[in-house]
Amino acid sequence: MGEIHRLADGTTDIDSLKPYLNYPSDIGWVIGAKHVMQLPKFLPGSFNQLSLRYGIGIANGGDGGMTRTWLTYGAPNLETQKFTNAYSLTLVEHFMLNFSRSFSLNGYLVYTKSHGAAETDHISETYFGREVYNRKIDFAVGLRSFYYATDIFHLMNEVHYSSRKDGLNSPASVLKLSIIPTLVPTAERNAWARPHFRFIYSIAFYNDFAKDNLYSPYLQAVGKKSIGHYFGIRAEWWIF
Numbered sequence: 001m002g003e004i005h006r007l008a009d010g011t012t013d014i015d016s017l018k019p020y021l022n023y024p025s026d027i028g029w030v031i032g033a034k035h036v037m038q039l040p041k042f043l044p045g046s047f048n049q050l051s052l053r054y055g056i057g058i059a060n061g062g063d064g065g066m067t068r069t070w071l072t073y074g075a076p077n078l079e080t081q082k083f084t085n086a087y088s089l090t091l092v093e094h095f096m097l098n099f100s101r102s103f104s105l106n107g108y109l110v111y112t113k114s115h116g117a118a119e120t121d122h123i124s125e126t127y128f129g130r131e132v133y134n135r136k137i138d139f140a141v142g143l144r145s146f147y148y149a150t151d152i153f154h155l156m157n158e159v160h161y162s163s164r165k166d167g168l169n170s171p172a173s174v175l176k177l178s179i180i181p182t183l184v185p186t187a188e189r190n191a192w193a194r195p196h197f198r199f200i201y202s203i204a205f206y207n208d209f210a211k212d213n214l215y216s217p218y219l220q221a222v223g224k225k226s227i228g229h230y231f232g233i234r235a236e237w238w239i240f
Contacts, residue, residue, distance in 0.1 A: 024080075120135075179202075199232075
């Protein structure tokens, strides 16, 4: 895939009540590739996917962990008012292994490194005078197993680790373990069968930096905890 983004000049009215809209034109581009390989040594539906994406300028796309390339990460160079040297690199590894009619294993790894256009590796100002981090490194890895106990009852288990380093801060990390008994009305022994009706228990272990700085919505709700618990019910289905 390839994209080019161009931002036109902002207003040049020097009497504007919104001087932060006086920015020059800017440009960015994105390139990406994805390799998909079927795995015939396992049951049908087994695959390995590897993708890599690199964006630069206003199209670095490294904000929020999403694929929206126009979500530019970091701060601009306030001397030039541009994002010329901003960049973001994302690597994604994803696989599905169907060992038998009773067991499947799904794994993933995501790595993102993003940097804004300001020279600093820590905090810089935006057009609006708001301070933001100008560099981040995200890393996540996980495994989810599927035990098809019966056609309509599947037991999923998941282990997940993620870490985020903002600027020159220490990394904030979490290790999460989940047990997810699942009802599947379509009676398919398939990880992608939907709808799913899930009963979920998760336990999460936060490192000290994540705990002390409330680095998740859960910690923001309950306060500074090293261990978090979650009980819930969830329904999931495909719309398309």
